[in-house]
Amino acid sequence: MSTCQPTPHVTSDPTGFQRATMPKLQITSDDKEADIQVKMAKCKWHKALREEATWLEAERLKRKRSEAKRHEQEQLEAERRKQEWMEAEHWEQETQAQQKMGDPKGKVWCELPKGVELESKEVGAKAGKKRALEDATSLRVGEKKKVT
Secondary structure, three states: OOOOOOOOOOOOOOOOOOOOOOOOOOOOOHHHHHHHHHHHHHHHHHHHHHHHHHHHHHHHHHHHHHHHHHHHHHHHHHHHHHHHHHHHHHHHHHHHHHHHOOOOOOOOOOOOOOOOOOOOEOOOOOEOEOOOOEOOOOOOOOOOOOOO
């Protein structure tokens, strides 16, 4: 069995894979390198401008849609209010026409159909005992109505 251990290979050869720091090994001159950096900075700046313009346009469209939606809701609300007003006006005219035709002023009488009577029931703790029936439409609980 052979034992082979890698030994660190230290080269003093400047033509290897070391960073080219020597002027004769540089691919571009310092001026060209600076030009490349300037071009890259300009590209980044233009990219940032395009992204900002895109973002601003998206925000503008979002505001425009929001404004259009709000405007549409306002129009629908105005239409609804107008419809309610027209219905109220119609009912008011209808009521005035009925009053002019001889109906009692301010009172509207309801008549039950023939064969239908107002339902009354026994109310209270003594329900079931013989006594006068109380009107189910009474405003006050326990109010007794005389039977005639």
